[in-house]
Amino acid sequence: MHELSLSSAVVNTAVKHAGGRPVSVVSLRVGRLRQVVPDTLEFYFEFVARDTLCEGARLELEVVEARLRCNPCGTEWEIEIPAFRCPICGGSDVAIASGNEFEVESIEVEGPPPAAWRDRSEGDLGKEPECIAPR
Amino acid sequence: MHRTKVKVVEEALDANNTIAAANRADFDRAAVKVVNFMSAPGAGKTTLLERVVADLDGVRVGVLEGDVQGSMDADRLAGLHVPVIQLNTDPSFGGECHLDANMVRSAVPALPLEEIDLLIIENVGNLVCPAEFRVGEDARVMVCSITEGEDKPLKYPLMFRTCELVLVNKLDLLPHLDFDLDRLLYNIDQVHPDVERIVLSARTGKGVEAWRDWLVSIAAREEAVAAG
Numbered sequence: 001m002h003e004l005s006l007s008s009a010v011v012n013t014a015v016k017h018a019g020g021r022p023v024s025v026v027s028l029r030v031g032r033l034r035q036v037v038p039d040t041l042e043f044y045f046e047f048v049a050r051d052t053l054c055e056g057a058r059l060e061l062e063v064v065e066a067r068l069r070c071n072p073c074g075t076e077w078e079i080e081i082p083a084f085r086c087p088i089c090g091g092s093d094v095a096i097a098s099g100n101e102f103e104v105e106s107i108e109v110e111g112p113p114p115a116a117w118r119d120r121s122e123g124d125l126g127k128e129p130e131c132i133a134p135r
Numbered sequence: 136m137h138r139t140k141v142k143v144v145e146e147a148l149d150a151n152n153t154i155a156a157a158n159r160a161d162f163d164r165a166a167v168k169v170v171n172f173m174s175a176p177g178a179g180k181t182t183l184l185e186r187v188v189a190d191l192d193g194v195r196v197g198v199l200e201g202d203v204q205g206s207m208d209a210d211r212l213a214g215l216h217v218p219v220i221q222l223n224t225d226p227s228f229g230g231e232c233h234l235d236a237n238m239v240r241s242a243v244p245a246l247p248l249e250e251i252d253l254l255i256i257e258n259v260g261n262l263v264c265p266a267e268f269r270v271g272e273d274a275r276v277m278v279c280s281i282t283e284g285e286d287k288p289l290k291y292p293l294m295f296r297t298c299e300l301v302l303v304n305k306l307d308l309l310p311h312l313d314f315d316l317d318r319l320l321y322n323i324d325q326v327h328p329d330v331e332r333i334v335l336s337a338r339t340g341k342g343v344e345a346w347r348d349w350l351v352s353i354a355a356r357e358e359a360v361a362a363g
Contacts, residue, residue, distance in 0.1 A: 103147060110137065
């Protein structure tokens with residue numbers, strides 16, 4: 001049931017980047033290695049988004065496959081089950097190339113950006129608004 | 136209606152991680168090492184603490200006891216004359232099934248950081264949710280008891296992967312169970328290759344010395360950093 005906390009984190013991240021505008025879509029990338037149940041996350045998202053800029057927003061969830069890379073031998077492979085040893089050299093020095101994501105990729109907002117934002121370079125959010133969704 | 140797509144690409148748990156970093160800075164300032172201690176309910180976390188906290192080779196230890204409700208665990212540890220702070224996730228935190236960085240932050244003022252070298256945060260019993268939330272720890276330790284079955288590493292890989300030490304507990308029950316210890320150890324190695332493991336029994340004390348030594352070594356890690 002940590003999806004409740006996770007959905008709050010998603011709403012807060014989206015609101016932070018919305019510039020006071022209503023949010024219609026939140027695109028989220030979730031890696032296979034995260035223990036997130038998509039349906040549960042969507043259920044709580046709708047609940048947590050109430051009375052925030054994300055109220056009524058659609059949560060679009062992209063699942064990212066788990067890919068590993070063996071550092072010594074360079075082998076890259078995709079895993080279905082959680083087995084983290086290199087299948088070629090048997091080594092344990094293995095990096096996660098993808099599958100650990102839990103990130104808000106983008107949001108869609110209604111209306112133009114606030115005047116104060118227009119002259120700023122992309123990605124510069126200035127002072128962040130207070131988090132308004134319950135933690 | 137004018138619609139704009141805004142590129143974000145931000146880890147949604149950044150807020151938690153930022154607070155965890157603030158906790159860590161407070162702990163570092165006080166030269167306190169912090170262990171986030173996790174397991175399923177009933178795996179033996181509190182008993183494994185009872186066995187070691189009263190005698191850690193001079194390392195002064197404190198415990199932050201996380202539970203949804205009640206202070207049963209804290210009461211057990213209080214008898215051992217170590218500082219124990221109870222942190223309940225209900226009702227202030229909606230009965231959460233894990234501790235997050237903000238909950239631990241709320242407890243920091245109550246912690247006697249100047250009087251301890253090592254803080255053990257006993258997380259809420261749960262193999263899923265605590266794994267997602269950093270709280271400002273230096274090390275993560277989990278307990279997996281053999282009554283839970285050999286397949287648990289495969290079912291809860293995130294927890295097993297994020298811990299640097301796995302305690303395999305309740306070894307004394309092995310003769311009474313249809314349990315394949317080698318299979319469990321193999322599965323742990325599959326999920327987290329080369330992770331440090333200690334097979335022990337909190338009940339008989341077998342292997343407990345290695346657990347105590349590990350905790351003492353964590354505090355020594357801190358002293359090395361402080362000296363440098």
